[in-house]
Structures are given as structure tokens and as C-alpha cells.
Amino acid sequence: xxxxxxxxxxxxxxxxxxxxxxxxxxxxxxxxxxxxxxxxxxxxxxxxxxxxxxxxxxxxxxxxxxxxxxxxxxxxxxxxxxxxxxxxxxxxxxxxxxxxxxxxxxxxxxxxxxx
Amino acid sequence: xxxxxxxxxxxxxxxxxxxxxxxxxxxxxxxxxxxxxxxxxxxxxxxxxxxxxxxxxxxxxxxxxxxxxxxxxxxxxxxxxxxxxxxxxxxxxxxxxxxxxxxxxxxxx
Numbered sequence: 725x726x727x728x729x730x731x732x733x734x735x736x737x738x739x740x741x742x743x744x745x746x747x748x749x750x751x752x753x754x755x756x757x758x759x760x761x762x763x764x765x766x767x768x769x770x771x772x773x774x775x776x777x778x779x780x781x782x783x784x785x786x787x788x789x790x791x792x793x794x795x796x797x798x799x800x801x802x803x804x805x806x807x808x809x810x811x812x813x814x815x816x817x818x819x820x821x822x823x824x825x826x827x828x829x830x831x832x833x834x835x836x837x838x839x
Numbered sequence: 840x841x842x843x844x845x846x847x848x849x850x851x852x853x854x855x856x857x858x859x860x861x862x863x864x865x866x867x868x869x870x871x872x873x874x875x876x877x878x879x880x881x882x883x884x885x886x887x888x889x890x891x892x893x894x895x896x897x898x899x900x901x902x903x904x905x906x907x908x909x910x911x912x913x914x915x916x917x918x919x920x921x922x923x924x925x926x927x928x929x930x931x932x933x934x935x936x937x938x939x940x941x942x943x944x945x946x947x948x
Contacts, residue, residue, distance in 0.1 A: 757935060761880075767925065769935030780934035812880050824929035824936050825870050830882040 726751065728817050730831035738839050742803040745834045749796050749817030755779075756798040757828070758790060761812040770813075772824070773798055780824075802836075810838045841866040845926050845939035853947055858913040860942045862926030865907065869930030873900050873911050876923040876941070885911070885924075916946045 729748040737743050749756050757780075758770040769782040773792035790800040796817075802809055812835050816828040842865040852858055862871070873885040886893050886900040888909070893900050897916075902909040913920055926939040 759936075766940045767927070767936075767938040769937070772935055782935055814880070814882060816882075824872075825887075827884050827887050828872070829884065830874075833880045835880070 728815060728829050728831035730813075730815055730834050732834060733832065734835045734837075736837045736839060737805050739805055739807060741805050742801060743805060743836060744799055744801045745813055745815075745836075747798045747800075747815035747817075747831055749798070749815075750829055753817035753819050753829070754796050755818045755820060756792055756796065757816050757818075757824070758798070758800050759814045759816070760784075761814060761833075762810070767814075770800065805838045807838050809836065811836060841868065841928055841937045843926060843928055843937050843939040845924075845942050847942060848940065849943045849945075851945045851947065852916055854917060856916050856946075858916050858920070858944065858946075860911045860924050860926075860944070862909045862911070862939055863907060864928050864937075867904070867907070867930070868928040870928070871902055871909050872927040872929070872936065873909075874925040874927060876925060878922075882925075913944075918946045918948050920944065921946050 731746045755774045757772040761767045772780040776792045787803045792798045812833045814833045816830045818826050844863045846861045870889045872887050874882050876882045888902050897914045899912040923941040925941045927936040
């Protein structure tokens with residue numbers, strides 16, 4: 725069974741640009757959640773999707789958005805990039821709706837550098 | 840907002856030692872996760888628990904709901920256990936998971 729796949733693995737952007745990251749969950753998993761990891765703040769929850777609907781959202785500005793498709797694949801978008809957006813972005817998948825209440829399976833992450 | 844505190848922040852031990860990592864939180868929760876992160880970023884879920892104790896191989900996780908505290912124990916530690924261990928809580932008034940800062944564990948041969 726293939727794991728959670730995130731693409732791209734590395735990304736370099738400049739301030740003001742926008743970026744789209746992709747996450748393909750484990751086959752059969754319907755919940756996808758996204759996290760930002762920085763050396764200063766550690767891991768922080770961004771949002772969670774189930775059946776194409778956003779179920780939960782963390783405390784991030786509106787520049788951070790996401791969506792989920794009918795095949796459960798998810799994308800997150802960051803518009804008007806700032807230097808502080810440089811981080812490792814991780815997604816995780818789980819089978820049921822409330823992903824945080826069951827075991828999560830993480831992807832390897834996308835390392836975003838904003839110059 | 841739930842505050843999640845882990846201790847110690849850094850731990851260096853010799854191979855074979857018994858390791859304990861602690862996690863405390865401020866608000867009642869629905870579940871607690873223990874995660875392992877190796878250099879390179881990949882995160883593996885070790886345990887999810889809401890009460891009692893779970894064991895998997897050399898790893899044991901316990902939680903005390905009344906005291907708002909959880910521990911992760913590693914018996915007969917091995918250099919391959921070297922990683923960052925992260926505690927995360929679900930519920931407690933917050934959407935999604937709230938994470939601790941992690942414990943950086945190094946096991947020396």
C-alpha cells in the first residue's frame with residue numbers, strides 16, 4: 725500500500741509569489757490535514773479536509789488556503805509569500821472524518837524556501 | 840488554548856538505557872498522539888491514546904487524564920531510536936492538533 729505522497733519535495737520561491745503544494749493520501753483515506761513546521765514555532769495545524777469539505781482550520785491568515793478533490797487528493801495554496809512562510813509543510817491522512825482522533829499517516833513534506 | 844509542554848527538551852543517553860519523555864497539557868483533551876521525527880522530516884505516528892497504557896515493541900505510552908500528563912518510555916534504547924519525539928493533543932477547545940516543541944533524543948553506542 726503506497727504511503728502519503730507530497731509533491732514537490734523542495735521548492736524555492738520569491739516574496740510576493742504564490743505556491744501550490746500537493747498531497748495524495750493513502751488509498752481509502754478520506755481525511756487530509758496540513759501542518760507547518762518551523763524551527764521557531766515547531767509544528768502548527770493549518771487545516772483539515774474530509775470529503776472535499778474543510779472541517780477544521782488553524783490560526784493562519786487567509787493567504788493560506790486549501791482544497792480537497794473527489795479522489796481525496798488535497799492541495800494547499802499560499803498566496804503573496806512572505807519570508808516567514810519558509811517552512812516544512814506536512815500533510816497527513818486518516819480514514820475517518822476526525823483525523824486528529826485516529827492514527828495519522830504523514831507524508832515526507834515539502835520544504836519551501838522563500839527568498 | 841491548550842498549552843503542551845514536553846520535557847526534557849534534549850536528552851542524550853547510552854545504548855541500553857531506559858528512556859522517559861514527558862508531556863503535560865493544560866486543558867482536557869480527546870486524545871494524545873506520540874510522534875517520531877527523524878532527520879529529513881518524515882514523521883511516524885507511534886501511539887494515539889485517550890486513556891491507560893499502550894505498548895508496541897520496546898515503546899510504552901501512558902496517559903493520566905486527571906493529571907493531564909502522558910509519558911513515553913523506551914526500554915533497552917538503541918542508536919536507531921535517536922530522533923525527535925513530539926507530543927500532540929486533540930480537543931481541548933482547539934481545532935486540529937496542538938503540538939509540543941519536541942524532545943531531541945540521542946542514543947550513543
